Each structure stands twice: as structure tokens, then as C-alpha cells.
Amino acid sequence: MAKVCIFDAYGTLFDVAAAARAAADEPGREALQAVWPELAEHWRLKQLQYTWLRTITDDYTPFWEVTKDGLDWAMEKVGLTDDPELRERLLALYWELAPYREVPIMLAQLKAAGKTCAILSNGSKDMLEGAVDSAGIGVFLDAVLSVEDVDIFKPSSEVYDMVGNEFGCAKEDVLFVSSNGWDIAGASGYGFETVWVNRAGDPVDRLPHQPKHVLSDLSTIPELA
Template identity: 70%
Template sequence: MPITTCIFDAYGTLFDVGAAARAAAAEPGRDALAACWQELAEDWRQKQLQYTWLRAVIGEHCPFWQVTQDGLDWALERRGLDGDAELRGRLLALYRELDAYPEVPQVLAALKAAGKTCAILSNGNPEMLQDSVDAAGIGGSLDAVLSVEEVGVFKPARAVYDLVGRRFGCAPAEVLFVSSNGWDAAAAAGYGFVTAWANRAGAPVDRLPHRPAHVVPDLTPIPELAP
């Protein structure tokens, strides 16, 4: 079955989740952050994800913006920076306008030129997603920005992947789902999507019941996977 619809995860896939800490660390007077920004960014991302999984398991959903703040607070405390309220505010402000990866605009434009439906499917709540889409200037290449807030549970719950068919009326086999999160690509494969894992870090494939159909180093090959 031909691919008609290309669905992208947002954070880490289209948007560089390390960009906020990197940008803040480069600002004058940020010596303490500059010494540990990479570790802080990794801690922040890991806790953000862990809190989504735990909240899904215990049935206590909240907007992604809340787990983003909670993850940052944990990361700041671990690095001894939790007393700097101004830094916290700056990092959160930067997270609302994350850089898109360099190849993203061209990839989305190529897919649209080929007649594909393109959309985001993300844990992010609508407001923060819209901020990032606007900052990256990619809204014109997207047919929709789908958020888990429509179903009140984070990925990888099947109800989240249901949003794609509900919105576009396509069969799972018509969908190329792209994520930089191995667990997300695996779960989407189990759902029935054709999946591509953007393995930017060169990590091993997750040992889960399902595996992505494609593993790519970034998004550049994606148009070739949806002819």
C-alpha cells in the first residue's frame, strides 16, 4: 500500500531538544551552566520522558509543559543550579522556541511537493507545539499538529496513534511515522504504521516486541521512504 501520510514526532525529531540549554550556556554570565549544559540537557530530556511514561501508567495525566518543567527542576537540582530562578525561566522560554534540525524544512517541503499529507503527532500540548512550529517557520508544510491532549494520555498509548486515522481517514499501512525515539518508533510499528527511527545518536535498537522498518541517521532520507 503506498504511503499517503507522513507523521512526525516533534521533540528530538523535528526540534532539537538540546538547543535551549546550549543557547543559554552561550550567553554571558552563564559559566556554571556552560560547564555542564550537555549533561543538564540529557537529564532534562530523560526525566521529561520518564515522567510521561509514569503518568501514563498511573493514570495521572497532565500537560506536557508540566512534565517539561518538572524534568528541568530535577535536572537543575542535580547540577546544583536549582537556586537560579532566572536561569530556570530562561531555559523554559528557550524551550518554547527550539531550533528545528537543519534538514527539516527541506524534507517537509519535498514531501508536500510529492503530494503527501504531513503532520506532527506529539506529547506536547497545543500551545507549546504551536510556539515551536511558529519559531521554526514550518507551519506552511504541515496539514495538522496533533497533540495527545485530545486523548489525555501520553505515548506510546495506542489511543495516541488512533488520532492519525481519525484525522486523516487513512489506514495504518498508508502512514510513514517518523520518530527519533526508538520506543516510539517501535510502538508505532506495533500499531501498524510503517516506521522510521531517526537514530541521531547511533544507539542500539531497543529490545521491544516490535522494531522500526527503517533506521536513518537523520530526516534527510525520509522522502525516499515515501515515494
């Protein structure tokens, strides 16, 4: 049984499409309403691609800068570059991303069972603090670990090292949960027991290391831990 449950943040605990969806629901956002799903998808993809490229080229910059760069690309892609107010609104909403519906109950169950729970994220510390506070889940977390402390993004092993350094636990004591297949591959290769949260029903990535468990949401995590 796992002693430490580690969660990725964006796309795993927090809905990364929530910012674009919420902005599109606001009055006067007709242009965004027509393209917000496409914008959200492009924004997330570029955000991830830029972390990988910056890791490969040894050119780390905080995740907040990557997030802004990804949004700028996405807005140009969908033809919304002439709306600086919308850009600022989307960035502000990213600090308040809604958690997936099952997250608070799932974390409460883990804590009631005596598990150590933490986030391990590419996110900048202040971004993560904003999201955790907005979601009201800080009471369930023993730590929020950011790659800012090592200046490199996942799936570098230096990031996964942070778990053992923080909690003094062995790799086999960790249940690592992420919605990102590449993150799961990295964590599996590192030696963690992994859970891929596959909300979209996607195929498993063709990478050397596979998830041990595949779930459609987080609700049954306490049964695995």
C-alpha cells in the same frame, strides 16, 4: 507508498538540547556552560520518564507541566537550583527550539510530492504552536496533533488512533517517523510503517516491535515516502 507522513516533534523535528545550548552561549552563564550537555540529557530523560509513569498510573498532566518538573529535577542534579532566572530562561527557550537543519527542506520535498504531513506529539498544543511558528515550518504541515485531545501520552494506542481519526487513512498508508525507540516500537506494534531517526547511533531497543527503517537523519525521508 505512504500517503500520510507523521512526525514526532521533540528530538525528531526539534533539537531538545537547543534550549540549554542557547542559554549556555549567553553572557554570564559560566555555571551553565560547564554542565549544559549534562543538564540537557537529564532534562530530556526525566521529561520522558514522567510521561511514562503518569501513563502507567493514570495521572495525566499536560506536557508543559512534565517539562517543568523534568527541568527542576535536572537543575538540582547539576547544582543549579539557586538560579530561578536561569530556570525561566530555559523554559522560555523551550518554546523556540531550533529544528534540525534538514527539516525545512525535507518537509518541502514531501509537500511538493503531494504527501500529507503532520506532527503527532506528547507536546502541549501551545508548546507545539510556539515551536512550529519559531521554526517556520507550519506552511508544510496539514495538522499538529497533540495528546492533549486524549489525555494520555505515547505509546498508548489511543494516541496513534488520532492519525486515522484526523485523516481517514488506513494504518498501512502511514509513514511514522520518530527519534525515540520506544515511540517507534509503539507505532510499529500499532501497524504503522516506521522510521527510526537514530542520530546517536544507538542500538535498537530490545522491544517486541522493531523499526522498518533506520536513518541517521531526516534528509532521505522523501525517498521512503
